[in-house]
Amino acid sequence: MKKPDIELYWNLRNEMTRIRRFEEKTGQMYGLRKIGGFCHLYNGQEAVAVGFIGAMDHEKDKVLTGYRDHGHALAAGMDPDGIMAELFGKVTGVSRGKGGSMHLFDQDKGFLGGNGIVGAQIPVAVGVAFAQKYKKTRGATAVFFGDGAIHQGAFHEALNLAKIWKLPAVLICENNQWGMGTSWKRVSAVDDFSLMASAYGVRGEQVDGMDVLAVRDAALRALDDARNGNPVLIEARTYRYKGHSMSDPQKYRTRDEVDEYRKQDPIYLLEEKIKAANAWDEKLALAQDEAADAMAEQAVAFAESSPEPALHTIYEDIYAGVPFFMGGHDAATGRA
Amino acid sequence: MATMTYREALNRAMDEEMARDESVVLMGEEVAEYDGAYKVSRGLLAKYGDGRVLDTPITELGFTGLGVGAAIAGMRPIVEWMTHNFALLALDQVVNEAAKLRHMSGGRLSVPIVFRGPNGPAEYLSSQHSQALASYWVHVPGLRVVSPSNPADAYGLLKSAIRDNDPVVVLESELLYGDKGEVPDEETLVPIGKAAIARAGTDVTIVAFGRPVKYALEAAAILEQRGISAEVVDLRSLRPLDEDTIMASVGKTGRAVVVDESWPAASVGAYVAHRIASERFDSLDAPVEFVSSEDVPMPYNHALELAVQPSASKIVAAVLRALYLEA
Numbered sequence: 245m246k247k248p249d250i251e252l253y254w255n256l257r258n259e260m261t262r263i264r265r266f267e268e269k270t271g272q273m274y275g276l277r278k279i280g281g282f283c284h285l286y287n288g289q290e291a292v293a294v295g296f297i298g299a300m301d302h303e304k305d306k307v308l309t310g311y312r313d314h315g316h317a318l319a320a321g322m323d324p325d326g327i328m329a330e331l332f333g334k335v336t337g338v339s340r341g342k343g344g345s346m347h348l349f350d351q352d353k354g355f356l357g358g359n360g361i362v363g364a365q366i367p368v369a370v371g372v373a374f375a376q377k378y379k380k381t382r383g384a385t386a387v388f389f390g391d392g393a394i395h396q397g398a399f400h401e402a403l404n405l406a407k408i409w410k411l412p413a414v415l416i417c418e419n420n421q422w423g424m425g426t427s428w429k430r431v432s433a434v435d436d437f438s439l440m441a442s443a444y445g446v447r448g449e450q451v452d453g454m455d456v457l458a459v460r461d462a463a464l465r466a467l468d469d470a471r472n473g474n475p476v477l478i479e480a481r482t483y484r485y486k487g488h489s490m491s492d493p494q495k496y497r498t499r500d501e502v503d504e505y506r507k508q509d510p511i512y513l514l515e516e517k518i519k520a521a522n523a524w525d526e527k528l529a530l531a532q533d534e535a536a537d538a539m540a541e542q543a544v545a546f547a548e549s550s551p552e553p554a555l556h557t558i559y560e561d562i563y564a565g566v567p568f569f570m571g572g573h574d575a576a577t578g579r580a
Numbered sequence: 581m582a583t584m585t586y587r588e589a590l591n592r593a594m595d596e597e598m599a600r601d602e603s604v605v606l607m608g609e610e611v612a613e614y615d616g617a618y619k620v621s622r623g624l625l626a627k628y629g630d631g632r633v634l635d636t637p638i639t640e641l642g643f644t645g646l647g648v649g650a651a652i653a654g655m656r657p658i659v660e661w662m663t664h665n666f667a668l669l670a671l672d673q674v675v676n677e678a679a680k681l682r683h684m685s686g687g688r689l690s691v692p693i694v695f696r697g698p699n700g701p702a703e704y705l706s707s708q709h710s711q712a713l714a715s716y717w718v719h720v721p722g723l724r725v726v727s728p729s730n731p732a733d734a735y736g737l738l739k740s741a742i743r744d745n746d747p748v749v750v751l752e753s754e755l756l757y758g759d760k761g762e763v764p765d766e767e768t769l770v771p772i773g774k775a776a777i778a779r780a781g782t783d784v785t786i787v788a789f790g791r792p793v794k795y796a797l798e799a800a801a802i803l804e805q806r807g808i809s810a811e812v813v814d815l816r817s818l819r820p821l822d823e824d825t826i827m828a829s830v831g832k833t834g835r836a837v838v839v840d841e842s843w844p845a846a847s848v849g850a851y852v853a854h855r856i857a858s859e860r861f862d863s864l865d866a867p868v869e870f871v872s873s874e875d876v877p878m879p880y881n882h883a884l885e886l887a888v889q890p891s892a893s894k895i896v897a898a899v900l901r902a903l904y905l906e907a
Contacts, residue, residue, distance in 0.1 A: 306653070340686030349685035356652060357685065361676045367642050368677055371649020371657075378605070378631070378655065398672075401642025408637070561687035562722055564745035568773065568820040570721075572855065 250523040253514060256456045257529075259298060260290040260511050261536045263315045266324060267486075269540035270314065270331060274490045278547075279331045282360075283345045286315030288485040291510035292418050293319040295459025296386060296480075299467060304383030306354045306376070308369040311346035312484075313358035316388060320355040322348065328543035334550035341553045342561055363389055363396030366415060370402040370475075373413035377473075384412040384470040386463075392423030394437055403444045403477065410473035414466040417477070418453060420484040425496040441477035453482030454508045457517070483508075582765055586728075587757040589735035590620050590696075594658060596767065597742040598628050601656060604742055607634040607643055608660030608697075617662045618698060618757050644670035644695065648677045648747075651693040656742060661697035664713045664751065670695075671716065678747040679722030694741045696750035699727075700791055700841050701889055703755070707877040710885065712842040714790075717749040718818045719846075724772055725819040727751040729793035731761035733816055736770025744772060751818075753791045775822035777829070781811035784899050785829040787852055788839040789815035792890050796839055799895035810899060818848050826852065827859050834865040835902040839890050844872040869898040 267285045274283050286293070289312075297307055297319040309316045317327055322338065330337025331345050338348050346360040356372060359365035369387030376383040393399060394417050406413045417437050421428055434440065441448025447469060451462040459480060466476040483505040487494045518524050559567055584592070598604045610617045612625040612635040625633040636643040640661065647657040661667040667674070674695060681689045700712040717725045724746055728734040734752070741748035778793055779800050788796040793814045800810040811829050815821065830836045836856045840849025853868045874888045900907050 338686065339684060339688070342686050343684040347684035349688050351652075351685075351688055356689070357681070359677075361672055364645065364672055364677060367645025367673065368649035368652070370642075371646035371651070372653040373649075374646055375650045375653030375655045378650070397639075398641055398645065401637070401639035402645065404637060405639065405642050405646055409634070561683050561685075563682070563724075564690060570819065570821060570851075572823065572859065 248517070248521045250518070250521060253518050253523070254528065256294055256298065256460070257511060257514050257518070258532045259294040259319060260456065260514070261532050262539060263290045263294065263318050264511060265533070265536035265540045266318060266543065267314060269544060271486065271490070273331070273544060279345065281344055282311065283331070283490045284312040284488065285484070285486040286312055288505065288509070289418055289420055289453065289482045290315055291456035291459055292416065292453045292480045292482055293388070295456040296416060296463040299460050299463035300386065301383070302354055304381050305467070306356055306372050306383060306385040308356045308365045308372065308385065309358060309388040310362065310365060310390060310393065311358060311360045312390070313346065313348050317348040317350070317355055317358070320350070320353045322350045322353050322355055324539050324543040325546035329547040329550050332547040332550070333552070334547055335553035335557065336546070336550040340557065340561065363393035363398040365389065366393070366399050367402040367405070370406045370411055370413050373406065373411040374409065376412055377410070382471060384414060384467050386414045386416060388416045388418055390423065391417060391419040391421065391428040391432070391437070394440065395431065403446065403475065406475035407444045407446050411475055412470040412473065413475045414470050415475070415477045417479045418482055419479055420482050422484065422488065422497065424488040425492070437479035438477060446475050446477055448477045448479070450479045450481065453480030454510045454513060456510055456514055581762040583760050584731055584763050585757065586731045586734045586759045586761070587618065587620050589731035589763050590738055590752065591622060591624070592763070593735045593738035593742070594621065594624060595627070597739055598624065598632065603654065604656045604658065605632045605634065605650070606658045606660065607636050607647060609636055609638055609662050611635060611660050616660070618754060620757070621660065640666050640669035641673060645673040645677065647693050648673055648681070648691060651691045652681060652689045656692050658694045658696060658742060661695060663697055663709060663754070664699040665709055665711050667695065667697065674717070674723070674747070674749070675720050679720045682746070683722060690745050691747045692745045693747045694738070694750060695747065696738070697752060698754040698757070699751040700753050701755070701878060701885065703885070704880060704882060705878070706880040710878040712873065714751055714818060714842055714848050715846055718848050722747065723819060724748040724817070725751065726772055726817050727790040728816060729756070729790055729814050731759065732763045733770055733776070735763050736768050737772065737816065740769045740772050743769070748772065751790055756791055770816065773817045773820040773822055775816055775825040776814045777825070778812040778814040779810070781809040781833070783809045783833055784835040784837060784902055785811050785813060785833045786837045786839060786895060786899065787813045787815065787826055789818060789848070790841065792839045792841050795890055795892045795895055798892035799899065802892060802896050803899055808899065808903065821852070823855060823859070826856065830856050830860045831863045834863050836864070837869040837871065837895060837898045837902055839871045839895055841873050841890055843875050844870065845875065847872060866902045866904065869902045871895055871898050
């Protein structure tokens with residue numbers, strides 16, 4: 245057995261803690277009506293984004309995901325201030341207040357979005373991988389989606405395309421067990437999503453999505469395969485603690501079920517491993533927690549103090565160059 | 581000036597742009613080894629190889645989405661849909677992805693992609709293969725939509741579409757592919773957003789786009805024999821729409837007939853008629869006339885399918901109504 249890389253463990257704990265605390269703050273802000281609309285929290289699933297994205301080469305690799313995108317955005321290194329400001333709808337947000345919770349973007353970090361249509365990001369991601377191969381960048385693209393999305397035609401069409409064109413793509417199904425309020429078991433013909441890979445002649449792998457180290461190992465293997473033209477499908481078994489979105493009363497599951505999964509909490513599991521390696525440092529843990537809280541507080545302060553977008557910005561970010569509008573609207577005055 | 585077919589003009593546009601810019605690739609069903617279902621991509625595989633001219637599986641959603649992804653990652657894909665009827669399977673990727681990614685990213689992403697293929701009625705193809713679906717695309721902010729009616733515009737508009745930094749939908753026509761016309765020998769770009777006066781006139785304005793422009797010109801020739809001077813405006817670009825050219829013409833003639841081979845409701849033609857009525861109310865001497873397809877699915881029988889669509893005689897009748905003349 246290889247020697248534990250304690251520094252890595254602490255880094256992973258820090259990344260997961262940052263996401264957890266950011267999301268807890270996000271939930272509070274939603275409760276205070278600072279954030280509106282559909283807001284999908286990532287609590288419980290941190291090991292998947294941190295384990296996978298942390299194993300990527302941010303110089304050349306790309307990440308796409310669905311609407312539960314705060315965790316992936318943070319794991320990709322996006323600025324928490326810009327994310328929170330986007331959730332607040334402020335002009336300083338990463339998408340200038342046009343996208344909101346579901347549509348975070350930062351191409352400088354290789355993060356090509358938060359996508360609101362279930363599964364639609366999968367063909368798009370495979371197209372990004374196509375460009376990587378065409379331009380010989382040696383980069384790979386990881387695309388995250390849920391257990392609901394895997395039944396979309398978009399998934400199946402995209403995986404087939406990735407295989408026949410030997411594209412550097414890794415498709416990661418985050419099976420958090422609930423597609424909104426529908427148990428994945430009720431709507432899937434198979435009880436192991438990694439089996440779906442075999443239909444397209446690609447390697448499928450199931451990984452414990454609560455174990456950040458297992459996800460990281462799977463990511464390193466998959467990225468290596470993908471760079472050599474062999475796309476991979478990964479099913480990460482995970483669990484979300486919060487509702488599908490903030491408006492979900494969660495009548496479909498029991499408190500006991502959620503509590504059971506909290507015993508496998510990804511941050512707790514990693515802490516146990518650090519302790520087993522005799523490397524626990526209470527002061528360091530506390531410092532990480534406090535820094536994560538400060539990060540979330542700072543993000544809120546930034547979002548609060550940021551200006552609202554001016555109304556004329558509704559006419560911006562639609563076309564390259566000189567914009568135009570149907571209906572005889574004059575963009576300068578906003579009048580028809 | 582060389583005479584070439586509409587099909588050859590589209591081919592020349594893609595050939596020139598692929599030679600000019602290595603980021604341009606062509607993908608779609610049968611575009612490579614088969615040379616295109618309608619032979620528009622003839623010879624491109626042989627010239628550019630299978631890395632740039634790619635046969636896809638029959639997965640419109642999948643390969644359209646793949647094209648969008650390639651576009652946001654810095655390429656300029658041309659996605660050929662065998663027909664626009666089949667593009668309905670890809671509607672999500674065009675409407676929710678291509679048209680929205682720039683906006684949702686606060687302007688961070690560009691989606692320079694062309695979606696092209698034949699739209700509108702062909703012959704003997706019944707209900708699923710003879711639909712005019714311009715409205716599906718023209719409705720959507722974030723897209724540009726062009727509809728060339730002749731080989732020169734097919735060439736010049738497709739070149740502009742490929743160079744555009746936004747997603748552009750090109751509405752071709754199966755029944756125009758074999759039409760011949762003059763195309764400039766030198767490289768020419770037709771700007772997106774500019775209509776053309778296909779025929780100058782003084783008594784009535786006929787506004788059309790795509791294949792019905794031919795019927796409008798036929799109608800204008802028939803009307804000339806009755807001493808009526810019809811001006812034909814070929815929209816060429818549907819989004820953006822060149823309202824200046826439309827309104828200048830109607831301001832001059834005082835009468836307008838709008839022709840659209842789509843169904844009437846929520847169509848480009850209905851929209852253009854509304855804009856004319858709003859903007860030129862004071863100059864109009866008659867209500868705006870509208871010639872669309874009948875509001876029915878396309879039948880297979882040839883006499884029936886012709887009866888469904890706009891025709892020169894239907895346009896002539898509409899012009900006469902606009903002029904308060906007997907048929």
